Amino acid sequence: QVQLVESGGGLVQAGGSLRLSCAASGRIFSVYVMGWFRQPPGKEREFVAAIRWSGDRRYYKNSVEGRFTISRDNAKNTVSLQMNSLKPEDTALYYCAAKTYAPGSNIDPAMFGSWGQGTQVTVSS
DSSP states (O other), X not given: XXXXXXXXXXXXXXXXXXXXXXXXXESGGGOOEEEEEEEOTTSOOEEEEEEETTSSOEEEOTTTBTTEEEEEETTTTEEEEEEOSOOGGGOEXXXXXXXXXXXXXXXXXXXXXXXXXXEEEEEEO
């Protein structure tokens, strides 16, 4: 099992930036992909960004590409999401998640077995 703890959420004005971090512990050696997902108020959970633990491939939701950057630090077992040019529609509860096997989609939340508790991001207009 992989344990995940997110931090870095908060309230920011439109156009501002936030950096989310996710600290992983437990069976780190089993992680294949780390992802960030979000759940806007009253909506389904959706994919935001993901990165292979090897760092050789990144994935982004179309609406965040060019504004958000996912990165990982294997030495510290952390994954970060730098969010720039934030928009009110980015408001959501953001979750960090881990996928511990290679087959299957790397952006489908159903493929991720370990989840953090979430951190709130609120963007005011």
